[in-house]
Amino acid sequence: MGTVTRFAPSPTGYLHIGGARTALFNWLYARATGGKFLLRIEDTDRERSTDAATQAIFDGLRWLGLDWDGNAYSQFARKERHAEVAYAMIDNGHAYKCYATKDEIDAFRASPEGKYGSFQSPWRDADPATAPDAPYVIRLKAPRDGVMEIHDEVQGKVVWKNAEFDDMILLRSDATPTYMLAVVVDDHDMGVTHIIRGDDHLINAGRQSLIYMAMGWDIPVFAHIPLIFGDDGKKLSKRHGATGAEEYRAMGYLPDAMRNYLARLGWSHGDDELFTTEQAIEWFDLKSINKAPSRFDFKKLDNVSKYHIETVSDDVLLAGLQDYIGSQDREPLTNDAVVKLKSVLPIVRERSKKLPDLLDKARFILGARPFAPDVDEVKYLNSVFNGILKRLTPLLAEVTTWSKEELETLFRDLAEKEGVGLGKIAQPMKVVLSGTTKSPSTFDMMVAIGRAETLARINDAAAYMAIPE
């Protein structure tokens, strides 16, 4: 039997980056073992679940490239089946109807005994004949003796005394299932073999095992992964920066980089830091997941991002770029722009940490004349440079081979003749060619746009510099 993993988010907001990593681990494990990765929306909480959130989760997952097998399941849609199992558990003596009202339970909690102990329903061992004709919930009849032991792939052996578990509610008084019942039934029905989830669910593995056992079902393999914190060690929240997957898209990170970085948070394969998704799939295993929580580090993410922008294929980069542009609510690149961009990809992908950096560098090819200098770059276009530019222009017109080497030689010779450093000429030229110094190499740009365009831009710049001081 092949492995089946699942990601089961509740649709109450965007896709949290921590959830995204959980999804990634499940996806990686499924792909690594040739199994299936399923998606289930845990929408049994009708108050908080929204379609918009469901959509956001789909979008986030799709952006990250975490494709799920088959259609996404709606947990709520399966409520009849959940109820059926709850009643089956009454029949086999592992659950009972509890008529305690909300007020009674609240009163218990407010009492001294209720402060720390869990609610003990008087209906657990009551004679069914005495049951009133009133709404009821179905509770698990949790064992009072013995221990529950699970073997978690990440956490190892974990043991609880059964007495620690309360008679949790399985089916609410409105006949909808609670999370605890629904997960178990769904995971069983969906054939889930490995449950990889946040370790905030660790104790639930014990509780849920009780249900599996009550129904005589096979208990899946558990792997509870530690949570991701912010850089201060506190729960990752808004003030740490972005928490939603979509935000990372809007910041200009490639999905490939996110997968790499997220995979590396809590999981490792020796000293490998930078890797492709294919490699991650090949290397991924549950045993190498760390037990300690990790902190999200944007600096490191940037470094990983830079690597992927440099190494990913042209098509992937271009697709990522278009996607990023879309996230900014901007018009996609035209076919013409794409062709132009593609021709300079090698020189603009270098030194770019994020997609917007790359786009900045591509200004010289995507923009149009005249290239007005950025305010803080105007200083390069001074009178000294103006003089040099006048002597440079005819030289450029005569260059025999318009190549990087030739141009560089020409610039160096001129610099020597002028008695200045190469930077005094090449640097202002960047501003002439692109309006900014945050551009690719001067010579690379000149070669990319050609002689005529170079001369034309010099002419444009001359106009700026002609203005008397």
Added chain:
RNA sequence: GGUCCCUUCGUCUAUCGGUUAGGACAUCUGGUUUUCAACCAGGAAAGAGGGGUUCAACUCCCCUAGGGACUACCA
């Protein structure tokens, strides 16, 4: 409060009883340079504390401290 989980450089981590405790990011120093968010070289930087077990412990056990999760008719 109770139960459970966690603890190696600032950060992410390697180490499966024997290592000068390694790598990466960040940081510092020097170099290079056509900007730099680039590159090159080098440096500083860690086993929470205390007990055991063992010839030998970061590694196994216990205690303490600190952090976290759970403790809902939420998931």
